[in-house]
Amino acid sequence: MMADDQYDPNPSDDELEAHLQTRNMVVNLGPSHPATHGTVRLRIELDGETIVKMDPEVGFLHRGFQKSCENVTWTQCLPYTDRLDYVAALTNNFGFLSAVEALMGVEIPERAKYIRVVGAELHRIASHLTTVGAVGLELGGFAPFLYCIEGRELITDRVTELTGARLTTSYGRVGGLNRDLPAGWEDKVLKSLVKIEEHLDEADRLLTRNRIFTDRLRGTGDITKDDALDFG
Amino acid sequence: MSTFALDQIHAQLPEALVERYVDRAGDAWGVVKPDHIPQVAKLLKERLGFRLFISMDAVDRLHLPPEEQDPRFEVVYFLRNVERGELARLKVRVNEGDEVHSIRSVFQGANWAERFVWDFYGIPFKGHGDLRRILMYEEFQGHALRKDYPLRGRQGLIPERPLKDIFRGPGTNGVAE
Numbered sequence: 120m121m122a123d124d125q126y127d128p129n130p131s132d133d134e135l136e137a138h139l140q141t142r143n144m145v146v147n148l149g150p151s152h153p154a155t156h157g158t159v160r161l162r163i164e165l166d167g168e169t170i171v172k173m174d175p176e177v178g179f180l181h182r183g184f185q186k187s188c189e190n191v192t193w194t195q196c197l198p199y200t201d202r203l204d205y206v207a208a209l210t211n212n213f214g215f216l217s218a219v220e221a222l223m224g225v226e227i228p229e230r231a232k233y234i235r236v237v238g239a240e241l242h243r244i245a246s247h248l249t250t251v252g253a254v255g256l257e258l259g260g261f262a263p264f265l266y267c268i269e270g271r272e273l274i275t276d277r278v279t280e281l282t283g284a285r286l287t288t289s290y291g292r293v294g295g296l297n298r299d300l301p302a303g304w305e306d307k308v309l310k311s312l313v314k315i316e317e318h319l320d321e322a323d324r325l326l327t328r329n330r331i332f333t334d335r336l337r338g339t340g341d342i343t344k345d346d347a348l349d350f351g
Numbered sequence: 352m353s354t355f356a357l358d359q360i361h362a363q364l365p366e367a368l369v370e371r372y373v374d375r376a377g378d379a380w381g382v383v384k385p386d387h388i389p390q391v392a393k394l395l396k397e398r399l400g401f402r403l404f405i406s407m408d409a410v411d412r413l414h415l416p417p418e419e420q421d422p423r424f425e426v427v428y429f430l431r432n433v434e435r436g437e438l439a440r441l442k443v444r445v446n447e448g449d450e451v452h453s454i455r456s457v458f459q460g461a462n463w464a465e466r467f468v469w470d471f472y473g474i475p476f477k478g479h480g481d482l483r484r485i486l487m488y489e490e491f492q493g494h495a496l497r498k499d500y501p502l503r504g505r506q507g508l509i510p511e512r513p514l515k516d517i518f519r520g521p522g523t524n525g526v527a528e
Contacts (some may be wrong), residue, residue, distance in 0.1 A: 181486040183495065348403045
């Protein structure tokens with residue numbers, strides 16, 4: 120038996136696979152870090168590469184929208200809601216408008232309801248495409264990101280035709296919408312959706328059955344159903 | 352509109368419920384005593400299936416008509432029963448400085464929500480255990496979403512925190528403190 124600090128020219132098999140002795144280490148990630156998309160500071164306690172404990176500090180992007188909205192009129196709140204989620208502004212526009220309409224007891228026209236659903240769904244697809252693409256990007260796969268963004272770009276173009284803005288839509292007004300669909304918009308949307316489906320297939324083939332992708336993600340950050348409900 | 356949640360609270364914990372009413376959008380609300388909210392949350396979660404914590408917020412009623420100003424604050428809770436598709440709307444009314452009992456031990460999601468309410472309205476939660484500000488920095492004075500906090504309230508720069516907090520200290524890897 121040799122002392123621990125002595126060099127052993129013939130290590131046993133056990134020793135080759137022995138767990139490396141490490142101490143937990145505290146690392147500060149952020150507030151500004153290339154691996155985070157926004158500004159967030161994470162105080163992380165690490166055991167090797169596994170996070171044992173994390174204390175996030177999240178207020179860096181807080182802009183006080185609630186306070187701003189309290190001090191303007193109800194219609195003037197609408198542009199603030201664009202900026203809550205910059206990849207799905209329509210969803211937030213319509214969420215705010217529905218709440219105001221519920222308070223007023225106003226029923227909006229049926230056509231406006233349908234257009235709102237179509238708009239919100241388009242932006243939901245755009246938002247999901249961005250997420251899927253970005254996950255691939257984080258793992259070093261650039262190609263699926265390009266296909267997803269290509270799809271998102273089609274939606275952004277359609278949203279631009281509908282609302283006049285790429286991201287900050289401010290579409291809809293309390294009681295309905297500020298304008299009807301542009302001429303021929305429906306056909307353009309249907310055609311775009313076919314194209315998006317093709318792009319999605321490409322991304323799907325690049326990611327879903329990709330060993331690197333699944334090995335990295337399966338079992339990472341598991342949340343039980345109870346925990347998910349509990350955290351809300 | 353289903354009032355299953357409020358009916359059950361009324362039947363099983365009658366002393367907890369102060370008031371029931373229906374708001375102008377037609378939704379049912381229950382006003383709960385500040386020290387009974389953990390029991391009510393527990394009843395809703397464990398016996399009635401309201402297991403999804405939706406959100407919590409507060410309302411400062413400072414500029415409402417005088418009869419609605421006392422107590423000044425309302426803490427609102429939204430819990431959902433996923434199977435029944437029902438949303439339970441609860442609120443607790445407190446005055447400046449009064450404590451609300453924390454429901455963090457019942458719903459883990461309440462941890463950050465209660466920190467938010469404390470940060471922006473200054474309502475303390477008893478038994479939370481880790482009630483720090485969440486979005487504002489700890490040196491911030493006052494509570495920004497109170498109606499008497501000025502819209503353009505500016506506060507001076509704070510002194511830089513010591514380097515020891517930011518980088519790993521020598522020798523201990525920052526753990527032993």
